[in-house]
Amino acid sequence: MRPVKNWTTTTVVDLAMVLYGILGVDEKSQTVTSHIWSTMYWTNEFLTWNCSNFCGINELSIPRSKLWIPDITIEQDASDSGSILEDPWVNLNPNGSMFTFSRQKLTFTCRFNLYKFPFDVQRCNITFVSMSADVNTLVFRSVKDYLNLMVLSKQYMVTQGEWDLRDMEFLQGHITNGERNHSTLVYIVTLQRKPFLYVINFIIPLVYLLVLDLASFFISVDSGEKFGFKVTVLLSISVLLLILKDILPSTEVDLPIIANLCAAVFTLVWLSVLESILVSFLFNVDRCCDKQSKMCAEGKRFMKRTKGPKEANEETGHVKPEQRIFPLGQLGDVDLLKLILDEVKAARQEAGSQRKPGCCRRVAKIIDNLFFVGYLLTFVAFVTYICVEWIEF
Ligand SMILES: *[C@@H]1O[C@H](CO)[C@@H](O)[C@H](O)[C@H]1NC(C)=O
Ligand SMILES: *[C@@H]1O[C@H](CO)[C@@H](O)[C@H](O)[C@H]1NC(C)=O
Ligand SMILES: *[C@@H]1O[C@H](CO)[C@@H](O)[C@H](O)[C@H]1NC(C)=O
Numbered sequence: 102m103r104p105v106k107n108w109t110t111t112t113v114v115d116l117a118m119v120l121y122g123i124l125g126v127d128e129k130s131q132t133v134t135s136h137i138w139s140t141m142y143w144t145n146e147f148l149t150w151n152c153s154n155f156c157g158i159n160e161l162s163i164p165r166s167k168l169w170i171p172d173i174t175i176e177q178d179a180s181d182s183g184s185i186l187e188d189p190w191v192n193l194n195p196n197g198s199m200f201t202f203s204r205q206k207l208t209f210t211c212r213f214n215l216y217k218f219p220f221d222v223q224r225c226n227i228t229f230v231s232m233s234a235d236v237n238t239l240v241f242r243s244v245k246d247y248l249n250l251m252v253l254s255k256q257y258m259v260t261q262g263e264w265d266l267r268d269m270e271f272l273q274g275h276i277t278n279g280e281r282n283h284s285t286l287v288y289i290v291t292l293q294r295k296p297f298l299y300v301i302n303f304i305i306p307l308v309y310l311l312v313l314d315l316a317s318f319f320i321s322v323d324s325g326e327k328f329g330f331k332v333t334v335l336l337s338i339s340v341l342l343l344i345l346k347d348i349l350p351s352t353e354v355d356l357p358i359i360a361n362l363c364a365a366v367f368t369l370v371w372l373s374v375l376e377s378i379l380v381s382f383l384f385n386v387d388r389c390c391d392k393q394s395k396m397c398a399e400g401k402r403f404m405k406r407t408k409g410p411k412e413a414n415e416e417t418g419h420v421k422p423e424q425r426i427f428p429l430g431q432l433g434d435v436d437l438l439k440l441i442l443d444e445v446k447a448a449r450q451e452a453g454s455q456r457k458p459g460c461c462r463r464v465a466k467i468i469d470n471l472f473f474v475g476y477l478l479t480f481v482a483f484v485t486y487i488c489v490e491w492i493e494f
């Protein structure tokens with residue numbers, strides 16, 4: 102039974118928990134694996150002695166199984182049984198105060214808020230509660246003050262990996278379970294993620310890919326590279342999306358900003374691929390028209406040329422061979438000049454039709470420019486929004 106002389110006396114259990122390792126955080130299952138070391142102090146009113154009567158012995162160790170030990174569980178505990186290592190002995194002082202410690206690889210559940218991932222700060226509760234004892238018979242208290250626990254935890258922290266222990270507070274209270282109230286002691290652990298890896302590995306590539314996509318507007322459509330380039334950028338972004346899928350849980354409330362960022366970047370690049378398809382289509386339409394009109398022009402010129410010499414033949418009465426191979430010496434000065442003028446005119450016409458863009462081509466250029474401006478503005482606005490969301494804490 103509970104070691105008190107008067108049964109209404111409340112046994113006060115002083116608890117101290119030191120966190121000395123954060124082994125891993127699983128965002129998918131929302132658990133934190135840690136190493137904790139907890140010490141319990143309480144008083145056994147029956148086990149007291151006077152040192153001077155017993156050769157000055159002022160400490161005793163008694164097997165745990167022979168004594169009453171407060172039953173304690175951790176509410177958020179999700180670890181396998183068998184990961185607790187308890188001190189097999191309980192240390193006893195002459196005034197009846199005793200203490201025991203245990204160390205444990207504790208996996209506790211914690212509801213993460215990943216909205217600001219990877220710049221997030223998580224507050225997790227580790228609640229110590231007695232399973233059977235009432236709040237009137239057993240009360241938990243924190244033995245050390247908050248600063249001490251923080252300092253101890255920081256001092257003993259062996260491994261913390263990706264996370265940084267920012268703060269550790271405790272709160273005494275009780276929970277109601279049916280008719281009974283159970284005393285609780287809640288340690289509120291504040292963990293901050295070290296975001297650097299994600300910044301290097303994820304955010305910077307994403308932004309760079311977006312900038313590349315933006316830059317691809319300056320690749321000329323005629324080179325034929327543009328389209329392939331854009332699709333490659335799209336594929337790279339989808340690889341990043343796959344990585345993200347492995348990290349984040351699929352909670353629908355409070356979708357992390359980074360998921361929005363990815364979706365938006367993906368959409369932007371997708372739109373720009375569509376746009377470049379449209380532009381290249383318009384260019385092709387134009388090129389076909391060009392070819393047709395050029396063919397018409399060639400045809401007309403050909404007609405003219407074949408008609409010209411014939412008329413001349415009829416007038417002058419002697420046969421002329423093909424103009425280009427006509428020996429210049431046999432032509433008069435006026436004829437020669439006319440010939441040169443004709444050639445120059447034809448050449449100019451040809452060059453003009455090539456330089457002047459067709460209607461479709463002009464529309465495509467306008468679409469391209471408008472889209473580029475829109476894209477750039479969206480990009481700037483979006484980056485600003487993301488930065489503001491991430492920075493304000
Ligand atoms: C312990 O025993 C000594 C000697 O018998 C006595 O003087 C002293 O008062 C005792 N102390 C207590 C706390 O009873
Ligand atoms: C009992 O003795 C220990 C060690 O001498 C001391 O730390 C503790 O405060 C004492 N407890 C009480 C209730 O006097
Ligand atoms: C953690 O404990 C505090 C105090 O009991 C409570 O207000 C808070 O809601 C708890 N947080 C979670 C995530 O359970």
Ligand SMILES: *[C@@H]1O[C@H](CO)[C@@H](O)[C@H](O)[C@H]1NC(C)=O
Nearest residue numbers: 236237275276277280281282
């Ligand atoms: C438990 O706590 C609540 C709130 O403090 C209180 O109203 C209630 O009477 C308590 N129940 C018992 C059995 O002590």
